[in-house]
Amino acid sequence: MIENVFCDRQKKYSLEDYMNYEASGRGNLGGEIPITVYRLLEYSLREELGERFGREGQVEIMRCAGRRAGIFFAEHLLDLTLPFHEFLAQLQSKTAELKIGVVRIEKLDKETGKIVLTVSEDADCSGLPVLNETVCSYDEGFIAGIMSAYTEKNYTAVEIDCWATGDRVCRFHVEVKEQRQKDE
Numbered sequence: 279m280i281e282n283v284f285c286d287r288q289k290k291y292s293l294e295d296y297m298n299y300e301a302s303g304r305g306n307l308g309g310e311i312p313i314t315v316y317r318l319l320e321y322s323l324r325e326e327l328g329e330r331f332g333r334e335g336q337v338e339i340m341r342c343a344g345r346r347a348g349i350f351f352a353e354h355l356l357d358l359t360l361p362f363h364e365f366l367a368q369l370q371s372k373t374a375e376l377k378i379g380v381v382r383i384e385k386l387d388k389e390t391g392k393i394v395l396t397v398s399e400d401a402d403c404s405g406l407p408v409l410n411e412t413v414c415s416y417d418e419g420f421i422a423g424i425m426s427a428y429t430e431k432n433y434t435a436v437e438i439d440c441w442a443t444g445d446r447v448c449r450f451h452v453e454v455k456e457q458r459q460k461d462e
Contacts, residue, residue, distance in 0.1 A: 297350065313401060320402065320416065341419035348423020358428050362388070365428055377401065384449070391429065393452040395421070396439075400448045403441040412440040414448050421450055429454075 299309060327336035352358060356368055370381045379397035386393050398404065402414050418435045425433035432455045439449035 294350070294354075297354075316401060324413075337415040340415040341422075344416035344419025344421075345423035345426070346419070347416075348420040348425075349427045350423075351420070352424040352427035356424070356428070369424065373397075379404075379448075382447075391431065391433075391454045393425075394449065395452060396447040396449050398447045400441065403448065406442045408444045409442040410444075411442060412437040412448075413442045414440055417448065418450065421452055425452055 301309065324336055324340065327339050331339065355372055356365065358365070360368060366383055373379055373381050379400040382396045382398070384394040384396060397414075397417065400414065400417065402417055406413070414437045418437055421435040422433045425431075425435070433452060434455045435450045435452045437448055437450050439445040439447065441448065
């Protein structure tokens with residue numbers, strides 16, 4: 279499976295090494311960039327990965343990168359000791375503050391851990407033309423990484439609605455990934 283090939287690789291440096299930000303490094307320009315610059319990076323990477331590894335490989339790599347970022351985000355920017363509802367409120371506040379998107383919980387099943395959530399004003403796709411495909415594979419991994427870090431369970435997230443499919447929010451089904459039987 280592609281996920282095992284890409285997500286489990288050993289890394290030379292940690293994400294933390296690259297996330298250090300010293301304000302004096304951008305004394306004139308500051309710490310923010312326009313959404314068009316972010317998308318230029320993201321979509322040029324998507325195209326290059328798609329050409330090299332095919333669509334399935336590109337999607338899986340973007341998910342894995344998002345997962346890595348989501349775990350880092352949760353561990354460094356969120357309080358993982360909060361009760362679940364407080365954690366979700368903090369997640370909503372932090373993603374809005376950082377202009378990632380506006381997160382809303384539509385459904386929550388505490389017993390199974392299944393969640394349906396939306397992200398409006400999503401940095402990845404809000405405002406795109408209709409492309410007839412979901413494009414937020416990075417967000418799928420990001421959300422799964424955050425929930426995995428918080429719960430210490432292996433979460434997955436699947437985008438079912440996207441601005442690029444004609445919807446005006448991105449909607450994700452988020453749940454604990456079923457564990458495979460050892461006999462398989």
